[in-house]
Each structure stands twice: as structure tokens, then as C-alpha cells.
Amino acid sequence: MRAPGTSTGTGVTPDTGDAELGTPRATGSPDSEGASSPGAAEDLLAGYRAPAVRHLLSVADLGRDGILEIMRLSDAFAEVAERPIPKVPALRGRTVATVFMEPSTRTRLSFETAAKRLSADVMTFTVATSASVKGESLRDTVETIDAMGIDAMVIRHHASGAPLRVTDWVGASVINAGDGTHEHPTQALLDCYTIREALTARRDGEVPADLRGLRIAIVGDIKHSRVARSDVLAFAALGAEVVLVAPPTLLPASLEGWPVSATGDLDSTIGDLDVIYLLRIQSERLGEVLLPSLDEYHWRYGLTRARADALKPDALIMHPGPMIRGVEISPEVADMPASLVTRQVRNGVVVRMAVLFHLLGSGVM
Amino acid sequence: MARGNPVTQVGEIVLRGGTLVDETGERRGDVLVRDGRIAAVEEAIDVPEGATVLDAGGCYVGPGLVDLHAHLREPGGEVAETVESGSRAAALGGYTAVVAMPNTEPAIDSAAVARDVLALGEAALGEIAVAGAITVGRRGERLVPMAELAALGVRLFTDDGRGVQHGGLMRRALEYASGLGVVLAEHCEDLQLAAGGHMNEGAWSSRLGIAGQPALAEEVMLARDLALARLTGAPMHFLHLSTAGAVEMIRRAKTDGLAVTAEVTPHHLALCDAAVASYDPVYKVNPPLRTASDVAALRAGVANGTIDAIATDHAPHAPERKEEPFDEAPAGMLGLETAFAVAYSALCASSAQADGGADQGWVPREGGTAMSMTDLFALLSWQPARIAGLDRDRRRGQVSLGAQGGPLRSGGAANLTVFDPSVEWVVDPSHLASRSRNSPYGGRRLTGKVRHTVFAGEIVVRDGVAQR
Numbered sequence: 001m002r003a004p005g006t007s008t009g010t011g012v013t014p015d016t017g018d019a020e021l022g023t024p025r026a027t028g029s030p031d032s033e034g035a036s037s038p039g040a041a042e043d044l045l046a047g048y049r050a051p052a053v054r055h056l057l058s059v060a061d062l063g064r065d066g067i068l069e070i071m072r073l074s075d076a077f078a079e080v081a082e083r084p085i086p087k088v089p090a091l092r093g094r095t096v097a098t099v100f101m102e103p104s105t106r107t108r109l110s111f112e113t114a115a116k117r118l119s120a121d122v123m124t125f126t127v128a129t130s131a132s133v134k135g136e137s138l139r140d141t142v143e144t145i146d147a148m149g150i151d152a153m154v155i156r157h158h159a160s161g162a163p164l165r166v167t168d169w170v171g172a173s174v175i176n177a178g179d180g181t182h183e184h185p186t187q188a189l190l191d192c193y194t195i196r197e198a199l200t201a202r203r204d205g206e207v208p209a210d211l212r213g214l215r216i217a218i219v220g221d222i223k224h225s226r227v228a229r230s231d232v233l234a235f236a237a238l239g240a241e242v243v244l245v246a247p248p249t250l251l252p253a254s255l256e257g258w259p260v261s262a263t264g265d266l267d268s269t270i271g272d273l274d275v276i277y278l279l280r281i282q283s284e285r286l287g288e289v290l291l292p293s294l295d296e297y298h299w300r301y302g303l304t305r306a307r308a309d310a311l312k313p314d315a316l317i318m319h320p321g322p323m324i325r326g327v328e329i330s331p332e333v334a335d336m337p338a339s340l341v342t343r344q345v346r347n348g349v350v351v352r353m354a355v356l357f358h359l360l361g362s363g364v365m
Numbered sequence: 366m367a368r369g370n371p372v373t374q375v376g377e378i379v380l381r382g383g384t385l386v387d388e389t390g391e392r393r394g395d396v397l398v399r400d401g402r403i404a405a406v407e408e409a410i411d412v413p414e415g416a417t418v419l420d421a422g423g424c425y426v427g428p429g430l431v432d433l434h435a436h437l438r439e440p441g442g443e444v445a446e447t448v449e450s451g452s453r454a455a456a457l458g459g460y461t462a463v464v465a466m467p468n469t470e471p472a473i474d475s476a477a478v479a480r481d482v483l484a485l486g487e488a489a490l491g492e493i494a495v496a497g498a499i500t501v502g503r504r505g506e507r508l509v510p511m512a513e514l515a516a517l518g519v520r521l522f523t524d525d526g527r528g529v530q531h532g533g534l535m536r537r538a539l540e541y542a543s544g545l546g547v548v549l550a551e552h553c554e555d556l557q558l559a560a561g562g563h564m565n566e567g568a569w570s571s572r573l574g575i576a577g578q579p580a581l582a583e584e585v586m587l588a589r590d591l592a593l594a595r596l597t598g599a600p601m602h603f604l605h606l607s608t609a610g611a612v613e614m615i616r617r618a619k620t621d622g623l624a625v626t627a628e629v630t631p632h633h634l635a636l637c638d639a640a641v642a643s644y645d646p647v648y649k650v651n652p653p654l655r656t657a658s659d660v661a662a663l664r665a666g667v668a669n670g671t672i673d674a675i676a677t678d679h680a681p682h683a684p685e686r687k688e689e690p691f692d693e694a695p696a697g698m699l700g701l702e703t704a705f706a707v708a709y710s711a712l713c714a715s716s717a718q719a720d721g722g723a724d725q726g727w728v729p730r731e732g733g734t735a736m737s738m739t740d741l742f743a744l745l746s747w748q749p750a751r752i753a754g755l756d757r758d759r760r761r762g763q764v765s766l767g768a769q770g771g772p773l774r775s776g777g778a779a780n781l782t783v784f785d786p787s788v789e790w791v792v793d794p795s796h797l798a799s800r801s802r803n804s805p806y807g808g809r810r811l812t813g814k815v816r817h818t819v820f821a822g823e824i825v826v827r828d829g830v831a832q833r
Contacts, residue, residue: 159690161644
């Protein structure tokens with residue numbers, strides 16, 4: 001971990017008593033709802049040892065143990081999120097840069113909110129304001145940002161593998177916020193957390209060890225989906241049975257080594273599912289002759305009312321957003337209670353707090 | 366001196382103590398070079414007074430290597446390579462002749478551009494032959510003036526970098542070329558099937574989320590061209606074949622008696638698509654690195670004679686272009702300086718020599734017998750020399766050009782390579798003579814290195830150092 005600056009080294013900056021940044025342990029309001037055990041987050045996070053991994057590029061970087069670690073940290077930060085002042089000083093003095101070479105307001109805001117709730121300083125670099133439109137190379141761009149003194153770089157790029165390349169050029173921890181059609185690991189983590197949370201609620205607060213026993217279908221454009229690649233790794237690492245549902249044109253050329261089964265027939269499997277995870281269908285796929293029409297896709301794979309009725313009563317419906325109502329999901333289904341879409345967005349902040357803390361945290365609370 | 370423009374005068378040279386390799390096989394011997402020619406080949410030669418002795422002890426002395434396929438980037442791409450820098454890289458790799466590909470800017474599609482490149486080649490460290498484009502501007506629309514180019518000595522024609530997509534046009538090109546004594550060389554890639562893929566389509570592309578280019582894109586165009594070769598009877602050469610299916614199609618075509626030849630590259634003989642897991646565009650090349658079983662099929666193809674030549678497809682790109690993300694960076698790898706060592710390491714050396722093993726994409730050699738040095742030299746020297754029409758003494762204007770590819774006998778042209786099979790070395794791209802750095806072997810350990818290169822009687826590389 002690089003030292004961001006002389007006066008902001010870990011553990012040496014005294015608490016300023018700043019009301020907003022005041023340590024929750026000192027000011028923790030006993031009456032805050034949901035904080036059943038005030039200070040639980042601090043107990044868990046104090047003395048936290050940063051892992052050997054410096055970067056989060058793929059779910060594979062975490063493995064099963066790492067994913068479960070992020071789940072536990074997320075529990076702690078979820079508690080923080082319920083406080084009147086949902087902010088902790090864990091990353092005070094640290095700087096997180098978001099570098100988005102592809103437009104994505106949602107993911108960027110989620111990361112920036114997470115960083116701010118950890119009291120990190122945030123730098124934003126987006127294509128709209130970027131030097132890349134002036135012809136600057138990715139390497140020069142990230143080296144310049146890194147030289148300003150940052151601890152983490154959250155990068156979204158339209159090319160698969162770009163974050164891995166960036167690790168060769170910068171000293172900061174690199175977090176993949178979605179690269180091309182490769183991976184989107186924090187999405188998978190928040191998906192795992194969201195499923196785990198729903199199971200916990202169903203079991204009267206008993207937290208499941210993992211996702212064993214669940215049959216999860218990922219439906220849609222697997223071939224071009226970085227969410228699917230990360231979700232497959234994460235769901236399988238936690239013991240779930242994963243089935244990919246798509247026409248052959250939207251499956252990867254090879255599933256060799258993927259811990260999944262695949263089918264083109266949603267209706268044959270829909271009654272067995274515990275989770276149905278819908279992916280967005282982009283209209284570009286029509287021009288690539290991968291689909292005849294969006295209507296045909298909806299007819300074959302859309303989560304219609306009839307298909308929703310065929311699901312098990314307690315099956316969960318998920319979508320990484322943005323949803324195209326009328327294509328992958330019917331409007332009335334999107335708003336059903338079984339739909340966890342809003343929960344996914346909310347958990348995104350909590351899980352990204354956990355990821356930032358996991359990579360940068362040093363136990364300073 | 367045999368060449369019209371001698372840069373340095375050299376006296377007699379004795380290459381002493383090596384094992385001689387040429388089409389007749391291997392034997393111990395010394396070689397005396399005088400006035401650009403081999404003056405004597407004997408088991409032991411007394412060194413004449415004033416002669417330069419090149420130590421070949423422990424080495425193989427063979428005819429200079431001939432590369433059918435190098436992108437020297439001049440004119441238009443001088444930031445990445447020039448004829449001079451490329452020829453220096455070639456000489457360091459043991460080459461005494463290189464066929465410059467025509468995908469320059471402008472393309473080599475007219476006598477004027479061909480003459481320019483040939484003129485640049487006169488000061489090079491080896492013979493520079495040029496290939497002409499098949500179509501004007503390589504646009505796949507109109508034929509270049511093939512007869513006029515053939516009169517300048519152009520023997521190979523190709524739109525390399527892109528296949529001729531239009532089957533009807535390719536048929537007419539083959540028909541027109543018949544009787545001109547030229548060979549059309551195809552870059553087999555159906556662009557519709559390749560679909561903009563950046564690596565081999567398969568398990569790795571699926572996992573890495575990189576658009577794949579299927580083996581089929583190569584094989585479909587190869588099938589079309591073999592049918593056209595059968596129809597027209599015109600000779601064809603197939604560039605950088607990379608798939609097991611393509612090797613099998615060439616084998617059958619030769620069994621059927623078609624006048625076809627084929628080359629593979631050193632990188633397709635050594636590396637597989639697992640290397641792309643690093644997302645380093647140094648591993649981006651077209652055709653893409655294929656699977657380990659394709660690599661095995663290519664190795665079998667060069668061993669059993671289906672494949673005629675190993676050609677580098679040396680493709681320099683400026684460093685900043687190779688720092689772009691994988692799917693934006695240009696395709697191509699350096700090859701001239703490492704080709705012999707890579708081929709030797711992949712086909713002959715007794716163990717898997719490159720660092721890292723399969724996880725870095727190097728395909729270890731499993732069992733099988735090591736290729737003989739005679740067979741390796743055949744693939745790198747006299748067989749490509751024949752395909753390129755460089756295997757006899759020629760005149761180009763005022764310039765005399767000695768035959769390439771041997772054999773090593775008194776009176777033959779003194780184009781020679783001395784290869785030391787015992788050296789293990791780690792490739793450092795920053796020490797290559799090319800203007801570019803995009804070698805996929807950076808940091809890898811290779812076995813075997815070129816010690817000396819003699820071109821037209823001049824020592825152009827001595828003890829691994831270019832002499833000019």
C-alpha cells in the first residue's frame with residue numbers, strides 16, 4: 001500500500017472531533033434504528049488486516065474465502081448505513097479516484113458514495129471531461145492520476161482487461177468497475193450479498209453460510225455480459241448451481257471450464273429456480289444478427305407474468321440494471337415484491353464500502 | 366563483391382570448426398569465402414594470410430535464412446521500422462534475404478513503389494526482395510500491373526494483412542497470373558466469419574471476454590482458394606497458417622497434386638492462446654495464437670513436410686500502439702531476431718526451454734523426436750528461397766544477386782548463417798535492433814542463437830553483433 005502523503009499516514013492523524021467525521025464509537029446514538037449492537041462495525045473493523053491482494057480485477061482474485069469476507073464486512077457497513085450519520089472515518093486521508101472511460105453514472109455514484117461514507121477523498125475522471133478525447137493514451141491518463149497521490153483507482157473501461165494492464169502502470173490499488181465483456185466483480189459481490197440478505201430475512205435472521213442448495217439461472221446475453229462472467233464465478237464459489245439460459249447466439253463460444261450448465265429453453269427450467277437473474281438485452285445484437293427481434297426475445301426469454309407465475313413462490317428476481325421493461329422483463333413483474341432490483345442498488349454502496357475497506361483498510365476507525 | 370553497392374570491403378573469411386548443414390545433410394567442415402563467393406569447402410582449411418577467422422566451433426554453418434514474410438514498414442511506417450532497421454534485425458536473426466510485404470503506405474502496388482523499396486534495400490544488411498499487392502491499394506477491387514512488377518523481379522503477390530474477400534476477383538487474379546512465373550500468396554481470413562475478433566475463438570476468448578476469431582475464418586477461405594487453385598492450375602502460397610484444420614487441408618491438396626506451398630510462423634509453433642490471459646497486446650497477432658492442439662498440429666505439419674517454410678510475419682508496431690487495450694491495439698509481433706531460436710526451442714531443443722511453461726502460453730514439446738538441423742534449415746532457408754524464387758543467381762539492373770539457400774559448395778554465393786545451439790539467452794526487447802519492441806518473447810529463455818551472418822561475402826553479424 002502506498003503512503004498517500006506525509007500527514008495522512010495511517011493511524012497517525014489524531015481525531016479532529018469533526019462532527020461529521022466523529023467516530024461512531026464516540027457519538028454512536030443508542031437510539032439509532034437498526035443498530036442493534038452499536039459499535040459492531042468498529043469491533044469487526046478495528047485491527048483489520050489488509051489482504052495480500054492489492055487489486056480487485058476478477059471475482060477469482062477473492063475466491064470463496066474472500067467473497068465471504070466481503071459479505072461479513074458488508075454486514076458491518078450495512079449497520080453503518082442505518083445510522084443517522086451513515087459515515088465512518090475508516091479511510092480518512094485516503095484518496096479514491098474513479099476513472100470511468102465508459103459512461104456509467106450509476107456505478108460511479110455507487111463507488112463514490114461508498115468512498116465518501118468511509119471518509120475517503122474522491123477524485124472523479126470521466127470521459128466527458130477526459131483527456132482521452134484529446135488523444136491521450138490510457139497509460140498516460142492513469143499515470144497522471146496516480147501521480148497526484150491516490151490510494152485506489154476504480155476503473156471502468158470499454159475494453160476487456162484494461163484494469164489488469166493498468167496495474168502495471170500505477171501504484172494504487174486497482175478496482176475493476178466493469179471491463180468490456182470480461183468482469184464486473186463488485187456487481188457479483190453485491191448480487192451475492194443481496195441473495196444472502198433475502199435468505200437471511202426468510203430465515204428469521206439466520207445468516208446462511210453460503211449459497212449451497214440454490215439453483216440460479218442467468219438469463220440473456222451471456223456472451224457479452226461482464227456481469228454474467230463475474231456472477232458465475234461468485235455464485236459457483238459459494239456453492240450455488242448455476243444454469244445459463246440463452247439462445248446459442250448469445251452464449252460464449254465455449255463454456256469449457258465454466259461451472260455451469262446451459263439451456264436455450266427457459267420454460268423447461270423456470271419451475272426449478274430459486275433465483276432468476278435477468279440480463280439486459282442491447283439492441284445492437286440485432287444488427288449483429290444474434291437475434292431476430294427484441295419481440296422474439298421477449299416471447300422466448302422475457303420474464304412475463306405467466307413465467308413469473310411458473311416460478312416457485314419464494315423465487316427471487318434480480319437484474320443488474322438498467323432494466324428494459326418489455327424486453328427482458330414485463331413492467332408488472334419488475335415491480336413485484338420478489339424483485340430485488342432496488343435492494344441490489346442499495347446494497348451496491350454497502351458492498352463497495354466493504355471492497356474499498358478490504359483493499360485499503362488498516363483498522364483505523 | 367557480387368553486389369553492386371558494396372558498403373565495406375572484406376577480404377577472405379574462414380568459417381572454422383563448425384558442422385555444415387545444407388540440402389545434402391550435415392558434415393564437419395570449414396568454409397573459405399572470397400569475393401562474395403564460397404571459394405572452398407573442406408574438412409579443414411589452412412587460414413590464408415590476412416583472412417578473417419569466424420569461430421564456428423560447436424555451431425551449425427548453413428545457408429543464410431530466407432524470410433518469406435516480413436513487414437519492413439517502409440514507406441509510410443518508418444516510426445515502427447525501416448528497411449535498414451528491419452534488415453539489421455534480420456541479419457542478427459541469421460537471415461540473408463527477406464521478402465518485404467506490400468502493406469505499406471502507399472502499398473507496393475506499382476512499379477514506382479516497388480523500385481523505391483528495392484532501392485532502399487541496396488544498402489541493407491541482406492537481400493531485400495519485395496512482394497507486390499494483388500489489388501490496387503489492397504482494396505480488393507482492381508488488379509495491380511502484375512507483369513510490370515514481375516519484370517522488376519517481384520515473384521510473390523499478396524494483399525497480406527487482409528485476405529482477398531471477393532472470390533470472383535481471386536479467380537481472375539489467379540488466371541491472369543498464370544504464365545507470368547509469379548505466385549499468389551493468400552492471407553486466409555474470411556472477414557465476415559472473423560467478425561472483428563481479436564484472438565482465437567475458444568475457451569480462452571470466452572473466459573477473457575475478448576471477441577473471438579474462429580479457426581473457420583481461416584479454413585473457409587483456404588478451402589475456397591484450394592478450389593480456385595484446382596480450377597486454374599495456378600501456383601499458390603498460403604501465408605501464416607495457424608489451425609490444425611488448415612494443415613490437414615494442405616496435406617490433402619498436396620496429395621491431390623495441387624501446386625501449393627504453405628508457411629507457418631515461429632510464434633504459432635511456440636505459443637498458444639493462453640498467453641492472452643495477460644491481456645498484453647504483445648500477444649495480439651493475426652492470425653491469432655491458437656490452441657495448444659493447433660500448435661501440436663503445426664509442429665507435426667512442419668515435421669512431416671506438409672508445411673514448406675517457417676516465415677516470421679515480423680510485424681513491428683510502435684510501443685505506444687501496443688499499450689492500447691487489447692481490442693484496440695494493432696495485431697503483429699516482432700520475429701526476425703528470434704525466429705531461429707524460437708523454432709529451435711520449439712522443435713529441436715531437448716526440453717521445454719522457454720520460461721513459464723503453459724501458463725504463459727508456451728506450449729511444451731511433448732515427446733516426439735527432435736527435428737534434425739537439416740530439416741530445420743530446410744524450413745528456414747532453401748525451401749522458402751525456392752518459393753520466393755531467390756534460389757539462383759540473378760541480376761536486377763546493375764546489381765548481381767547471389768543465390769539464397771545454398772548449397773554450401775565452392776562457387777556458391779556466400780550467404781551464410783552460423784547458429785550456436787548451446788547458448789541459452791533471455792530475450793530483452795529493448796536490446797533488439799528493430800525500431801519496435803513488440804516481441805512476445807521478452808523475458809523468456811530461448812535456446813540457440815545466431816553467432817555470425819555472412820551476406821554476399823560480407824560479415825554483417827559477428828559474435829552476435831551487427832557490424833553496421
